Amino acid sequence: MNDIKKRLANLSPKQQEQVLEKLRQQQLIQTAKESQVIPVISREQVIPLSFAQQRLWFLEKMALSSNAYNMPLTLHLVGKLDYVALQKSLNQIIARHETLRTTFSEINGTPVQIIKPPFELELPKKDLSELTPSEATTKLQQLLQQENELSFNLEVDPPIRAGLFQLGTTEHILQITLHHIASDGWSLTVLPKELSAIYTAALEDQPSPLPPLPIQYADFAVWQKNYLQGQTLETQLSYWKQKLLDLPQLQLPTDHPRPPVQTFNGAGIPINIPAALTSKVKQLTQKQGTTLFMTLLAAFKVLLSRYSGQQSIPVGTPIANRNRSEIEGLIGFFVNSLVMYTDLGGDPSFTEVLNRVKQTALEAYSHQDIPFEKLVEELQPERALSQNPLFQVVFAVQQSEIFKPSFNLPNLEVGWYEGAGAQMTVRFDIELHLWPVGEEIKGFCAYNTDLFSAETISRMVSHYQNLLSAAVETPSGPISQLPLMTEPELDQILVEWNNTKTDYPTDKCIHQLFEEQVEKNPDAVAVVFEEQKLTYSQLNTKANQLAHYLQKLGVVPETLVGICVERSAEMVVGLLAILKAGGAYVPLDPAYPQERLEYMFADSQVSVLLTQEQLLAQLPQHQAQVVLLDKDWEKIATETPEKVESEVSPQNLAYVIYTSGSTGKPKGVLVEHKGLCNLATVQMQGFQVNSNSRVVQFASLSFDASISEIVIALGSGASLYMGSRDTLMPGVGMSQWLRNNKITHITIPPSALAVMPKEELPSLKTIVVAGEACPPELISQWSVGRQFVNAYGPTESTVCATMAECSPEC
Template sequence: MTTPRVAPAPITRGDLSPAARRLLEQRLRGRTAGPERAVIPRRSPRTGEAPLSAAQQRLYFLEQLDPGGTEYLMPAAWRFTGPLDIAALDGAVRDLVTRHEQLRVVFPDHDGAPAQRVLPPDGAGLELVDPIAEGPSGDPGKAVARAVREAALRPFDLAAEPAFRATLIRAGHEEHVLVLAMHHIVSDGWSLDVLVRDLAEFHRARAGGGTPVLPPLPIDYTDYAVWQREADHGASLEYWRSTLAGVTPLELPTDHPRPETRSHVGAVHTVELSPELSEAVARIGRRAGTTPYTTLMAAFRTALALHSGQSDIAIGTIVANRERPEIERLVGFFVNTLVIRTDLPGDPTPDEVLRHTRDRVLGALSHQDLPFERVVDEVSPERDLSRNPLVQVLFSHTTVRDGDGFSLGAAVGTPEPIDLTTAKFDLSLEVRDEGGRQKLVFVHRPDLFTTATVARIADHTVAALRLFDDRPDTPLSAGDLLTPGERELLLGPGSPARPEARAAGPVPSVPERLTRWSRRDPDAVAVRAGGVELTRAALDTASRALADRLRAAGVRPGEPVGVCLDRSADLVVALLGVWRAGAAQL
């Protein structure tokens, strides 16, 4: 994971918040804003403990299943070069914690019922680390990298300490790395932008002896959490009940058996669209009336349908959930997960897929106020610790800013990468729009899928884009989503379509092929299972020995032999031994 490129720039006309954008659109159309929604009230008195929001509650219980894990950490780091006023930065961090309550919240547990308690604004400020001076002599770059990783990934005890930590690491003369470590339960991507903007302003005021220019916050996150529990979501609740009735899990074929509990380890496969394909995305949007977000989601959905064989597919997507102006400048966990269900039986055309996806996206966005946790409770899917509820695949679209400068006085900071890749879903596609260049970043669980499988899904997503552009009115079954390699495998010499082109002579058996491979490279690993490795030579020898024992025991060619073993190296030996003996396994 790389630190997001956020900078303390003011909101411009091209970067309006959701609430401001909605009001501007209404006025441009000559419409009034209509009856104002009641504002979220402040709690009074502001003492004692407050409930968790719906999103916080779900994240809290997930944390209890894997305490101290890294799945829901969201660190960010910047490397600053130039003279840095450390005292001003320490004061700015303290000001930041004072302004935003979620940076000083703890989550006590009362007999399984969590709450959140806001601590007084007198906690610790900036932690200072000097790995070059403190550590043994050696490579200072590696020492700094270890210190950054330790600061970023050190877990939080949610019941005992705030889930926010600021660490400044000395990396050399007038060179420092600032690490802001947070747990997702108190922050999100939008919040990080707010934090950077406010931190820069507090630092400016501290360093110059002035007053920070920041508007007062109308409410705090605990006010939002209380309001959310009491809000009327009746219309949205009915929409989601109807839309998700009868939804079934997406069953992508996996390369490995699904473990009983979900792994958080992630792997990444990235594809950058060519300039021609990026232009095709824009061209499709102009023709079909879709945004790049919807166009790329529809292409992804088409690839998922190809691999799963399903026509009814549910994809998760993330929204900032900042539709109300009073929460725009708050730090907190506001993001919501929406389910985009696309049910397209038969043989739709690309334009039909695009229209259907656009309508479902708009419907979901219009009912985004209902927390995902409430949707799960209402739809009541079968709960399974090995997978997420309702959706196993996520799609998101991010615009990466060109300007990545973040200055604290004379010190100029640039994003510092942090090696943290976690998979919150079986498969995720994040589209990163970087100044007109679009990257498709696929994050997957390697305990389910190989990189080759995910690469094929990526190739089919790209092929779907080409099909959407070239043949918008042709049914998908008549289009071509195959890669050149797949086409050669199916239609080339020796393929099922051209059996006459196969090489003459008998087809070697599996044991015979193993013997050939063993002679070519006897030390190559042939089997890995359960921590056991067998080379080609070892596998060949073991299977031959078992075949000899079976023959000595009276097993004759064509007779069945029972095999009862779990997936293991022994299972491979047993099957090869049975085949070598000329028998068949049961």
């Protein structure tokens, strides 16, 4: 140690800090606790669990972990294998490490370790050599998956299992499965090395060449409890309590809703940082006096900030916690987690982020002795069964030896079996693992498949590399300016995906789309209201007659014509007539309060009003010329049914609809024919509306969804089905009406759909929900076997701006 101090004294302050940090990260720096010897305790006393073991025991007891904490070690052995020597070697390792023969129990509610005497581990052998190679591979993957899914009963089972699969005379697969409560990543490097030494000796009938272990895990667990008390605990805790005060949760956008109870279903996406970029990363690292871990973490934090929109970014990182010589050779659960919490506020440069991450890391290493579980216990963050406390994203830079330790067995070629079909388990939302390999940096991004899709994580990994590349090129620029996307990605988003031009009748008005259907199918049913039916020809005739009548009253393009009628076929006649005459309709719902109707009359200054005799008494005073669609029809019917001529163009108004007025007085929104024709064309195609369709007219005429319903039906030759207010009251009656009339298309608010009875409606092909947020359970229930579209749009954008087709998996 004195030699190290002398050598440090010859370095510059910056170099000293670099070396010290590196020593800390590798856990080689001497701390005060190293002067204490971990004593060997009596095995007669009650042996507590370590802090880390306590959390896993809790998860196991609550049945929350499933097989998430299984740690498989799968080896591919080619050559002459001595089965007896292999089994003997495994049993010697079990005899050597008490953790591998420890079960767990509770005494008065307190969990304790029960160390069992050495035992003979079964090594079942499964012969697959009689199968064809493809059959053997398939069967092997099934067996490995079954083994991986098998949980440990920690109260009964030792935390180790093993199995041998024979693929041929000289080819075997050895799978050793450990439970995390008795092992960690470091342990998975200890076990193969000991297996190599003991197996080599066993072949020669020699005793194990390994020296006795100075202590066992139980000794460490007791010492840890005694060490973390008083001033030591207080010093460590006070730092973390201050550092993690008001720690936010990282809110990454997910592809799927977070399950109420955490799941561990995972997958991984590989990452490869090429040599050229790795070189620049290392150069920046050296220049800034940081470590490779810090530089890569800084870039990852910037990525998470950009994805989440948050400035305070907590990330967990594992630390081996093997900073004492006597525990380096133990198999056991030593690994600790540190919370790397950095504030990226103020749009700093990447260089400044590096400095902040460096400061965070140095402080964390200086206070690494407190177990993560003890930290959670003391901080008492808000807990949820759906996710981990304190952090949900993990970042680690490790040596490749941790993932694939190198070792040899006599007479055998030893490799890591790559074809393991076992599904990956993950314990966090996202885990980014990186390690240097030669001139490159390789790794993988593990993720929870119940939260993210593979496509999302692949894109995220790509964005990480893009951001890292930009950061090392312009480290002094603000992080907000670092590009995430490649040029092709930008082109796709800004150009390709925005190339949404589609052909639609730019030279036509909406009523002309209806007239085209009259020419094609004059005798097809256009409108159905209760017992009344109008064919396309009949509807066109009535609309033409009324349009001629309106023109004589002075209706020309841009004339606002009010329409205040009950649901009826006459409502559709009136609407079409206004449009044919060249005017724009203004819907006035007779159910509206007097005050609202008064305001709408006064504000719109409608010059003509279409209504019905029974509604006259409830209308406020106004100056409009009144046309009664019921009482005056005999006079209207004397008009010619011939086609109406007007100077209306696609640029003229089609309607004025008043918004709800939730932010003040209602405002009239003016919508032109061209937008309506565009909408009709897109929705007829998107909702697959054709001449055989039956479309419900559900919405009030005062809501713009009504015009969508009307135009997609009458613009495609379909039948528009109307009902009274009572008929269309969501519930059993409406459901029966939909069934009886074999309705194929409906647009409905989610709240109305939610009260519909859960029954089969075999004719219903398309459901469009709009006007409110749609709960996932409605999608799951109603999207099975049919098209389910979630639509949204402000009135100003002509009814609908976005449409998303949903499935039960959404």
